[in-house]
Amino acid sequence: AQSVTQPDIHITVSEGASLELRCNYSYGATPYLFWYVQSPGQGLQLLLKYFSGDTLVQGIKGFEAEFKRSQSSFNLRKPSVHWSDAAEYFCAVGARNYDKLIFGTGTRLQVFP
Amino acid sequence: EAQVTQNPRYLITVTGKKLTVTCSQNMNHEYMSWYRQDPGLGLRQIYYSMNVEVTDKGDVPEGYKVSRKEKRNFPLILESPSPNQTSLYFCASRPGVNTEAFFGQGTRLTVV
Numbered sequence: 668a669q670s671v672t673q674p675d676i677h678i679t680v681s682e683g684a685s686l687e688l689r690c691n692y693s694y695g696a697t698p699y700l701f702w703y704v705q706s707p708g709q710g711l712q713l714l715l716k717y718f719s720g721d722t723l724v725q726g727i728k729g730f731e732a733e734f735k736r737s738q739s740s741f742n743l744r745k746p747s748v749h750w751s752d753a754a755e756y757f758c759a760v761g762a763r764n765y766d767k768l769i770f771g772t773g774t775r776l777q778v779f780p
Numbered sequence: 781e782a783q784v785t786q787n788p789r790y791l792i793t794v795t796g797k798k799l800t801v802t803c804s805q806n807m808n809h810e811y812m813s814w815y816r817q818d819p820g821l822g823l824r825q826i827y828y829s830m831n832v833e834v835t836d837k838g839d840v841p842e843g844y845k846v847s848r849k850e851k852r853n854f855p856l857i858l859e860s861p862s863p864n865q866t867s868l869y870f871c872a873s874r875p876g877v878n879t880e881a882f883f884g885q886g887t888r889l890t891v892v
Binding site for chain 2: 671699701703709710711712713716718757759761763764765766767768770771772773
């Protein structure tokens with residue numbers, strides 16, 4: 668069965684600092700991988716996705732993520748965090764021809780000025 | 781504007797009083813789903829639909845019903861809500877089988 672682990676429940680960074688949010692998945696083949704962001708009181712917005720090809724994917728708002736098959740990871744990165752990045756971030760996995768996404772439990776990001 | 785619209789955004793109800801949360805998308809998407817979000821559990825799929833009149837259970841379907849009579853609408857029905865259905869609910873749609881999902885703004889439901 669597929670599963671997604673986001674080991675960090677809560678991360679605090681200073682504005683301008685770099686950021687890495689961790690995501691590990693369990694799946695027998697190469698899955699489809701997604702990062703979503705949920706701002707307070709908002710729905711989920713897609714940041715980026717990996718389906719195939721280049722393992723370093725670029726997303727919106729200056730985010731990128733790298734798929735590492737050997738580590739079953741899809742970590743999200745941003746070189747310089749802005750106060751507006753404070754939100755909850757969800758990693759999600761879908762199998763080929765998926766009916767549903769499997770979500771991690773989320774990482775809440777707090778940004779200090 | 782392309783979007784998934786849920787109504788209501790907030791709802792407080794009493795145990796046993798039937799309710800419906802509506803979901804509509806204007807992108808002509810084939811697939812639609814309902815998820816619930818609970819602290820420490822992430823999002824879990826309740827039901828999904830691959831097309832009109834085609835629905836199937838997700839991971840946590842107990843206590844919920846859905847229907848897909850039109851392509852754009854996918855209402856979630858709670859026939860007899862209970863306090864353990866207090867949650868944040870999201871509707872999502874996507875164009876095809878291997879595509880990303882677009883989410884609505886969410887409906888925060890409280891059952892007392």
